[in-house]
Amino acid sequence: MSKAVVALAFAGTAMQAYGAYQQGKNQKRLNEYNAQIAEQNAQIAQDKADYDKEQLKRRIRKVKGSQVVALSKAGVDATEGTAIDLFEELAITGEQDLLMIQYNADLRKRGYEVEAATARFTGAAAYQAGKMRAAGTLLTGGSEGYKYGTETGVFG
Numbered sequence: 001m002s003k004a005v006v007a008l009a010f011a012g013t014a015m016q017a018y019g020a021y022q023q024g025k026n027q028k029r030l031n032e033y034n035a036q037i038a039e040q041n042a043q044i045a046q047d048k049a050d051y052d053k054e055q056l057k058r059r060i061r062k063v064k065g066s067q068v069v070a071l072s073k074a075g076v077d078a079t080e081g082t083a084i085d086l087f088e089e090l091a092i093t094g095e096q097d098l099l100m101i102q103y104n105a106d107l108r109k110r111g112y113e114v115e116a117a118t119a120r121f122t123g124a125a126a127y128q129a130g131k132m133r134a135a136g137t138l139l140t141g142g143s144e145g146y147k148y149g150t151e152t153g154v155f156g
């Protein structure tokens with residue numbers, strides 16, 4: 001009977017160790033998935049910035065075209081003086097807006113990149129912790145099983 005109890009104790013210890021290992025492994029997989037999502041979000045942020053910049057450029061071209069038409073109707077030469085100043089101001093403001101769109105996208109991307117790196121680090125740490133828990137369980141359970149087996153005469 002004692003041999004069966006010792007064998008069950010060792011089997012239970014092995015199962016606990018395997019469970020700890022699997023838990024760490026699964027946590028690593030989950031964090032890798034989260035890291036991939038964060039990387040996809042970073043790409044989405046850049047894609048949206050590219051789209052927003054193209055939309056802004058289109059609006060700037062429309063505004064400039066409207067200004068040319070309005071100036072022409074007013075009899076103002078669109079190639080000199082105040083007209084040039086208006087076009088320069090539009091170009092400067094437009095460029096600032098384009099830069100701000102990219103800056104905001106870069107900030108969002110950086111946040112997602114940090115999120116991805118953190119998820120990977122956390123996953124690797126969880127995996128290592130799972131392996132350490134498994135090893136600790138094997139050592140503790142093995143020691144207790146051996147002690148019990150020795151006390152009951154199973155190991156002679």
